[in-house]
Amino acid sequence: MSKDSELESIREKILKENLPLRDTAKNLVFGKGNPDAKIMFIGEAPGEKEDEEGIPFVGSAGKELDKLLNSIGLNINDVYIANILKYRPPENRNPNVIEIETHTPYLIEQINVIKPKIIITLGNYSTKFVLSSFNTSNMKNIPGITSLHGKQNNLMINGMNFIVIPLFHPAAMLYNPSLRKTLENDFIEIKRILEN
Numbered sequence: 599m600s601k602d603s604e605l606e607s608i609r610e611k612i613l614k615e616n617l618p619l620r621d622t623a624k625n626l627v628f629g630k631g632n633p634d635a636k637i638m639f640i641g642e643a644p645g646e647k648e649d650e651e652g653i654p655f656v657g658s659a660g661k662e663l664d665k666l667l668n669s670i671g672l673n674i675n676d677v678y679i680a681n682i683l684k685y686r687p688p689e690n691r692n693p694n695v696i697e698i699e700t701h702t703p704y705l706i707e708q709i710n711v712i713k714p715k716i717i718i719t720l721g722n723y724s725t726k727f728v729l730s731s732f733n734t735s736n737m738k739n740i741p742g743i744t745s746l747h748g749k750q751n752n753l754m755i756n757g758m759n760f761i762v763i764p765l766f767h768p769a770a771m772l773y774n775p776s777l778r779k780t781l782e783n784d785f786i787e788i789k790r791i792l793e794n
């Protein structure tokens with residue numbers, strides 16, 4: 599089976615599940631990009647625009663992410679992007695434990711298909727989930743993004759080796775402009791790691 603059809607069958611499986619947040623969301627937001635990409639970005643949850651279009655990172659945070667990718671010569675065809683949560687939380691509130699526990703098995707299935715070499719986590723939830731080796735009960739033991747951003751972690755999870763690089767969420771720099779330079783510098787570090 600091709601990666602595209604494997605991803606499509608995961609998408610169809612989610613649609614059949616009565617996942618938390620499904621009833622308040624307009625659309626499933628599954629993933630976008632190149633299934634053969636070496637780099638996978640993991641965000642937090644769809645926002646309003648993503649919910650409307652059923653595509654991750656199409657709103658203002660997505661535009662910032664596109665610019666950051668372009669700044670190191672990459673675009674959507676070089677990466678795959680998905681979220682921790684597959685449906686939008688009402689009013690973009692933070693994900694709760696049950697939502698993370700019920701939605702992330704599908705993210706893990708996506709990762710198993712994509713088999714990225716590098717996982718870039720965007721923001722606290724995604725960083726804690728990946729650095730706890732996909733074990734939601736360990737997430738509370740992982741420090742916050744401020745101390746972790748831009749640093750390379752080599753992890754073996756379920757028999758697969760990943761380079762994991764946590765980043766501030768691009769939405770954070772919209773509220774806190776001083777993070778823009780930090781994110782730009784962390785992208786330069788990603789370019790360096792890719793070239794090695």
Ligand code: URA
Pocket residue numbers: 641642643644645648653654655656657659660681720769
């Ligand atoms: N923020 C995210 O974490 N994911 C999206 O898809 C959009 C905004």
